Amino acid sequence: MNTHPFDNAIALAATGQDGWEGRTSPDYANFIGPYGGIMAAQALNAVMLHPQRLGEPVAFTVNFAAAMADGPFEARARPARTNRSTQHWIVELLQDGQAVVTATALTAIRRETWSGDEAVMPAARAPQELAPPTQPARVAWLGRYDMRFIGGSVPYPWDGQDRGHSRTALWVRDNPSRALDFPSLTSMADIFFPRVWLRRGKPSVVGTVTMTVYFHADGAQLQAAGAGYLLAQAQGQGFRNGYFDHAGHLWSEAGVLLATTHQLVYFKE
Amino acid sequence: MNTHPFDNAIALAATGQDGWEGRTSPDYANFIGPYGGIMAAQALNAVMLHPQRLGEPVAFTVNFAAAMADGPFEARARPARTNRSTQHWIVELLQDGQAVVTATALTAIRRETWSGDEAVMPAARAPQELAPPTQPARVAWLGRYDMRFIGGSVPYPWDGQDRGHSRTALWVRDNPSRALDFPSLTSMADIFFPRVWLRRGKPSVVGTVTMTVYFHADGAQLQAAGAGYLLAQAQGQGFRNGYFDHAGHLWSEAGVLLATTHQLVYFKE
Structure with a gap:
């Protein structure tokens, strides 16, 4: 009854060996079809629920092959x-x-080794000191995330200026807040509005075609992050002939690198 | 008769709809099984050869699921x-x-749009001014690449010092030289020796588990790169509990960003 919208959205009912049925959620609707992050989380959840799963997710690549229509879908893992x-x-x-979505995942049993991070969380003001965006959320899924932009927020009103870079950093968590897990971290890896909008100071038709997430954190570290904010940062690398990519990082509020992520996005012009 | 070793290595013979047979090549042997880059190129080549292929590769993710034994393999795309x-x-x-390797690929027909790169090639001395490594190549595949390290070469003799970073830049091309194409660029995306060796100044047992390549260049731009050197740069991002990732970039000798790449690597200690 009091289930979080995210748990409702990624719920899957087993239909047989390797098969599930899910349903799109209006809570995570985007302009056309669902928010990509929620489809990624649904695909990963089929792995999480699989009775033969060994270990925890370490790498996940999801490809968005076609627009998903509102309604039921079949999941196979x-x-x-x-x-x-x-x-x-x-x-x-x-x-x-x-196929609407294809994906590959690696799960593994991890053991403790030497550790060291090179991608260090940038200095930033605390999320509580930053205001949420004042623009009205034109699509449902934006209301499902509490975002506090540190830099590189949506350049609205559009000015058509080439900024020369497309770097965004923000604090983000579920709205209402929810303890972090692999599906929700996967969904938040897709939180960044299109880099080409920031770079060029104007909107264009876009669609993520593939996203990869590498999980540096294990389940215990996600639990430790709890319902706190994550610092999410991304920057475009190359924009050319209809596609651009970005590289992103997600740290816990305490500064632990939880995941790195990359995606390739179609853009019309 | 005069076929390049790379073309021999990625050759596939059709066995039916969506199926091919290939064979491992001793020219690209690694410590155990083949060099990962050549397996990635073999997997992509099944897509390249497929009669139903639409457009050119834009994104490619390859997962190394098990050690490949010397001999024949079946390819399905x-x-x-x-x-x-x-x-x-x-x-x-x-x-x-x-399954020894799984992969997903996106091919697309691209059209000209606004373009702009943010990942800019670092300044470097010309490849001709840099000497090849003096260490003997202990595995066959190293002999198949002409490498000129700009910085971050193999820290040999091993000193066990934590360098605090794991950034490498090198010029690389096929040996003997060969005109660049999508399979060979894919193979070169795996050229980087393990970042954990550089970071820690000592070797450890490693194995790439997944690699993603985003192709910013189309076929015409690869042709323009020809048989010249590529500048390849990579740096580790997070090293934790048995896995680390790196982010990499490949530019043509003329400074065109050809591809970005990421991989996740298992390390034993």
């Missing part, structure tokens, strides 16, 4: 290879028997 | 979704009916 401590997955979300 | 100008692929390389 199968272990393509299971080793002693690692497992490789192939995942698809389908509608009318056609 | 199927278009999971074909749209008007994009196509999503699922690829597997198998031995004994078991």
Whole structure:
């Protein structure tokens, strides 16, 4: 009854071996179809729920192959290879028997080793000192995240100026707040508005075509992050002939690198 | 007769719809099994050879699921979704009916748009002014690449010092030289020796588990790069509990960003 909208959105009902049924959630609607992050979380959740899963997610790549229509979808996740401590997955979300999302995942049992991070969280004011965006949220999913921009917020009103860079940093957490887990971290890896809008100071038709997330944190570290804010930072790398990519990082409020992420985005002009 | 070792290594013979047979090449042997880059190129080549392919590669993710044994392998590539100008692929390389490599690819017909790069090639001395490594190549594949380290070369003799960073830049091309194409660029995206060796100044058992390549260049821009050197740069981001990732970039000798790449690597200690 009191289920968080995120848990509702990623819920899957088993339909047989390697198969589930899910349903799009109006809470995470985007301009056309659902927010990409929620589809990524749904695909990963099929792996999380699989009775044969070994270990926790370490790497996840999701490809957005077509627009998802509002309504039910089929999820398929199968272990393509299971080793002693690692497992490789192939995942698809389908509608009318056609792939809408494809994905691969690696889950693994991790053990403690030497550790050291090179991607260090930038200095930033505390989230509580920063105001939420004042623009009205034109799509439902924006209301599902509490965002506090540190720099590189949506350049609105549009000025059409080439900023020469497309770097954004923000604090983000679920709204209402919710303890972090692998699906919600995956969804937040897609939180960045299109880099080309920032770079050029104007909107254009865009769509993420593929996103990869590397999980540096294990379940215990996600638990430690709890319902706190994450610092999310991304910057475009190359924009050319209809596609651009960005590289992103997600740290816990305490400064622990939780995940790195990359994506490639279609843009019309 | 005079075929380049790279073309020999990625050659695939069609065995039916969506199926091919390939064979590992001793020219690209690594410590255990083949060099990861050549397996990635083999997987991508199944897409390149597919009669239903639409457009050119834009994104490619390859997962190394198990050690490949010397000898034949089966390649399977199927278009999971074909749209008007994009196509999503699922690829597997198998031995004994078991997946050794899984991959997804996006191919697309690109059209000219506004373009701008943020990942700019670092200043570097010309490849001709830099000497090749003097260490003997202990594995065959190292002999297949002409490498000229600009900075961050293998820290040999091992000193066990934590360098605090793991950034490498080098010039690289095929040896003997060969005109660049999508499979060879994919292979070179895996050229970086393990970042953890550089960071810690000592070797450890490692294995790449997944690599993603985003192609910013189209076929014409690869042709323009020709048989010249590429500037390849990579740096580790997070090292924790058995896995680290790095972010990399590949530019043509003329400074055109050809591809960005990321990978996650297992390390034993």
